[in-house]
Amino acid sequence: MPHKAIEAAPQLNHAMLSEVAEIKELTPLQRVFTSQAFWVTVALVVLYSGMAMYEVSFGTVDNFANLTRNFAPFGIMALGMTVVIITGGIDLSIGSIMGAVAIVTGLFLTWEYPWYVAFFMGLATGLAFGAINGFFVAYVGLSSFVVTLGMMSVARSFAVVLSGNQMLYKFGPDAAIVKAIGQAKWPRQTPGDSLPDWIPQLSSHFWTMVVLAFVVGYVFIFKAWGRHLFAIGGNEEAARLTGVPVNLVKFEAYVFSAFTASIASLLILGYSGSAINAMGQTYELRVIAATVIGGANLMGGAGTAFGAVVGSAFLEVIRNALLMAGIDSNWQGAFVGAFIVLAVLLGKQTGGKSFVAAMFERIVPKRNRWKTAAGK
Amino acid sequence: MTLLQVNAVSKSFGAIHALTDVSFSLDAGEVVGFMGDNGAGKSTMVKLIAGNFPPTEGEVVVDGQVCHFHKPLEARAKGIEVVYQDLALADNLTAAQNVFLGREVNKGVWPFTILDKEAMIKRAAELFSELKSETRPRDLVKKMSGGQRQAVAIARTRLSNAKLVLMDEPTAAISVRQVAEVLELIRRLKSQGVAIMLISHRMPDVFAVSDRIMVLRRGSLVADKATAKTSPEEITGLITGAIRAA
Numbered sequence: 001m002p003h004k005a006i007e008a009a010p011q012l013n014h015a016m017l018s019e020v021a022e023i024k025e026l027t028p029l030q031r032v033f034t035s036q037a038f039w040v041t042v043a044l045v046v047l048y049s050g051m052a053m054y055e056v057s058f059g060t061v062d063n064f065a066n067l068t069r070n071f072a073p074f075g076i077m078a079l080g081m082t083v084v085i086i087t088g089g090i091d092l093s094i095g096s097i098m099g100a101v102a103i104v105t106g107l108f109l110t111w112e113y114p115w116y117v118a119f120f121m122g123l124a125t126g127l128a129f130g131a132i133n134g135f136f137v138a139y140v141g142l143s144s145f146v147v148t149l150g151m152m153s154v155a156r157s158f159a160v161v162l163s164g165n166q167m168l169y170k171f172g173p174d175a176a177i178v179k180a181i182g183q184a185k186w187p188r189q190t191p192g193d194s195l196p197d198w199i200p201q202l203s204s205h206f207w208t209m210v211v212l213a214f215v216v217g218y219v220f221i222f223k224a225w226g227r228h229l230f231a232i233g234g235n236e237e238a239a240r241l242t243g244v245p246v247n248l249v250k251f252e253a254y255v256f257s258a259f260t261a262s263i264a265s266l267l268i269l270g271y272s273g274s275a276i277n278a279m280g281q282t283y284e285l286r287v288i289a290a291t292v293i294g295g296a297n298l299m300g301g302a303g304t305a306f307g308a309v310v311g312s313a314f315l316e317v318i319r320n321a322l323l324m325a326g327i328d329s330n331w332q333g334a335f336v337g338a339f340i341v342l343a344v345l346l347g348k349q350t351g352g353k354s355f356v357a358a359m360f361e362r363i364v365p366k367r368n369r370w371k372t373a374a375g376k
Numbered sequence: 377m378t379l380l381q382v383n384a385v386s387k388s389f390g391a392i393h394a395l396t397d398v399s400f401s402l403d404a405g406e407v408v409g410f411m412g413d414n415g416a417g418k419s420t421m422v423k424l425i426a427g428n429f430p431p432t433e434g435e436v437v438v439d440g441q442v443c444h445f446h447k448p449l450e451a452r453a454k455g456i457e458v459v460y461q462d463l464a465l466a467d468n469l470t471a472a473q474n475v476f477l478g479r480e481v482n483k484g485v486w487p488f489t490i491l492d493k494e495a496m497i498k499r500a501a502e503l504f505s506e507l508k509s510e511t512r513p514r515d516l517v518k519k520m521s522g523g524q525r526q527a528v529a530i531a532r533t534r535l536s537n538a539k540l541v542l543m544d545e546p547t548a549a550i551s552v553r554q555v556a557e558v559l560e561l562i563r564r565l566k567s568q569g570v571a572i573m574l575i576s577h578r579m580p581d582v583f584a585v586s587d588r589i590m591v592l593r594r595g596s597l598v599a600d601k602a603t604a605k606t607s608p609e610e611i612t613g614l615i616t617g618a619i620r621a622a
């Protein structure tokens with residue numbers, strides 16, 4: 001006859017498979033806590049409020065409007081970059097595409113075309129460059145690093161040649177409209193209005209980013225196209241064998257990345273009221289950094305729209321905070337670099353758990369372990 | 377009822393004759409072990425039936441229709457599915473997402489169609505329970521055991537109600553317990569009337585589940601015998617060439 005204790009507690013003898021292999025489904029809350037974007041958001045809030053207390057001018061409404069306007073173009077491009085990185089690729093050409101788009105748009109404005117014609121031509125140029133990237137990566141099968149590295153050079157040189165190495169600023173009759181688009185703010189603060197003063201005047205750049213982020217997030221979560229991006233990044237061959245139109249999806253990813261670069265370029269062009277062929281130089285590296293900080297995996301298969309935005313915001317807040325704290329701007333690189341590595345370390349998955357969760361568990365052991373020990 | 381008929385099929389790649397004059401047929405609900413040494417032409421035969429390329433000579437007849445496929449998708453449309461050796465799963469997606477990969481269910485009106493996640497999860501759960509697998513549709517494939525991964529790959533073939541499933545080395549490189557799990561999955565498929573071609577090196581597994589065993593040697597079919605009427609020794613002899621033909 002079996003011992004009473006064994007009969008009474010048969011489940012003690014057999015560990016559930018899920019306990020051993022730790023394959024329990026994550027609750028939505030756990031999923032949030034294990035995501036890198038969440039920890040970066042926490043760091044962002046801490047950094048922002050800390051700086052706001054330390055330096056009064058940092059926390060002002062005006063500086064908030066400034067910050068959001070500064071990082072928005074990076075956020076916009078980071079959304080495009082995230083799409084490419086999820087497929088396991090990289091786009092190094094976005095900075096140069098910005099330059100080319102700005103020059104083409106600037107030229108059409110200089111030739112006194114209406115603003116929409118100029119914008120359309122700029123956008124078309126950007127999309128064409130993206131299509132060339134996509135064609136060589138998806139259909140020819142070259143490495144995305146090589147193709148976009150080449151495009152980085154080609155698009156920049158294209159911009160320099162077209163511009164005759166001149167800055168373009170004598171825009172025709174539509175100069176005012178272009179400027180209005182780039183400098184638009186909402187909501188507007190005017191002296192004596194009923195709007196509370198603590199509401200920042202957010203730029204058109206910021207709002208464009210917000211709209212794009214929602215669109216990209218929606219596509220990632222609700223659309224088959226988004227799911228295909230992740231599948232390609234996870235196992236491209238598997239995606240191909242199961243009938244996912246891999247080549248087309250990859251092609252579209254590069255076109256979308258170029259599209260975001262074009263939008264960012266047009267906004268900056270409008271804001272500054274001029275076009276230079278050096279626009280966007282080294283921006284690709286900042287965008288990749290922002291994307292990675294936001295939790296995208298350079299090996300492909302992971303990334304979020306929210307992460308792209310938060311990563312960009314984080315980089316800008318560090319930059320701005322260092323500036324306001326009076327630290328020599330030459331130190332920015334060191335800080336930004338350190339934070340890239342730190343963020344990736346925080347998001348690192350060890351044994352299905354985030355690095356933070358694993359460290360936390362080492363310090364504070366799980367409660368049910370104690371229970372089992374007591375039960376015996 | 378004859379499901380698949382391979383009539384005098386030959387396939388050559390330039391000067392290499394991968395298959396020479398191979399003929400056999402397959403009935404619904406039949407499990408056939410397909411054996412042979414490396415380079416005997418097993419994968420060529422599988423790829424041919426799966427639609428990767430058409431035969432050089434001869435014909436493949438599916439359901440009484442001559443079919444010469446050029447793309448795997450064409451074969452799939454005819455009810456032929458392949459469970460690849462590496463299973464063709466995306467690790468970063470869940471079981472349900474993998475089952476429906478490339479055939480996602482949408483709802484809503486264009487252009488606002490969105491993925492019908494509940495429907496897909498529900499259907500995937502049904503498929504897993506049909507296969508009597510413990511796999512849960514919301515789990516990431518990354519964290520699954522070899523047997524569960526097989527279940528996901530096999531569930532995928534059930535989605536389209538495939539009539540013929542080609543399985544390439546499903547029991548290679550997994551643990552003993554998981555092998556039993558996979559063999560059980562094969563029996564389940566059979567009980568639902570699916571014909572299975574099991575390509576394997578593992579003699580005990582083939583003997584455990586197949587009704588018939590075929591042996592390929594140097595591109596020719598040297599044996600096509602009921603499992604009950606042969607022995608592992610004879611099959612080994614046929615594979616190596618010690619026995620000429622049976």
